[in-house]
Amino acid sequence: MFALPLTEDVELRPLEPWRAEEFLAHLDRAREHIRPWVSPSFVATELPSARAVLQRYADRWADDAGGIWGLWWRGTLVGGVMLVSFDVALGVCEVGCWVEPAAQGRGIVAPAVRTIVDWAVRERGIHRVEWRTNARNARSRALAGRLGLRLDGTLRQLYPSPDGRIDLEVWSVLADEWLAPPSAPAPTVH
Template identity: 70%
Template sequence: MFATPLSDDTELRPLNPWHAEEFLANLDRAREHISPWVSPSFVATDLDRARHVLQRYADRWARDDGGIWGIWCDGRLVGGVLLVSLNAATGVCEAGCWLEPAAEGQGLVTRAVSRIIDWALVERGLHRVEWRTNAGNVRSIAVARRLGMRRDGVLREVLPGPDGRIDLEVWSVLAPEWRARRSGATVGEG
């Protein structure tokens, strides 16, 4: 119910608190792979914490300041995308993702993030979608490039990491750029 196809065998759909067991199983498969790149508060280690993470995003959706969707491949949750934040007053949101290793290389994240960007910029009417990523996360940076985002800059040593402080790259796409990309037109440098 309420699914959006990403491919013949893959769909994007809301990820709700009642999916906590599936979410935890997905995180268990992905944990080692995604832990260097996502917030520790996201990577739940037990069922109560998994439910809490999903409830947090359900509450954000209800307040109109975020949301979370799962990517199901052949009926199995393999990852997802989220609006980490959404500020309707400023017209800005931040998108993010996670994916277990077995599902990589199929373009699932790019297609799923494209769907939430479409929703945010076209349907919801926001102006800017940001993509913030550890400067060492080459896969995440490749997604930003494939989506036509521009690199705004680097926040140097902004977050603590396991091996010292990390740089955070900020990428973005603006509504006029996204609409032009969807229509095949080009937008001049701003």
């Protein structure tokens, strides 16, 4: 019902359980692309499990503990952003994101992430925003860097995977860093 226009073609909307069919159709286009990089429980393959993913996020939203929003590109759900965790008492949250292949490389994810980070920091007083990524996920690392997050460190060989154990990188941005005006270019010395 509510939509936030991000660009002429892209809208950010709540991704609620009633949208499970649309979400599953989108996952059918995204599944193989995102599977190596997201939690297995997110990559639903049937309607009940797709609905369960959205219901989990709806429950987190109701508990003030997370949330999920979809990206609609020219009316089609092509990806989204989420607050994987959200803890106002601690002042810490974790953001995540994904897009299907046709929508990747178009610069539509970054403004959506900025929108939820802005809300978390400015409206909810979150102090530390985290981004956790497989160290092999070059696009995710590049996006974190473009958004102004810094690499805190690497949890080495944290998870087993068919391709060997996974190094997990933890990136973050702190509220004062997020809110700081972009630094002016250094003055030219004549």
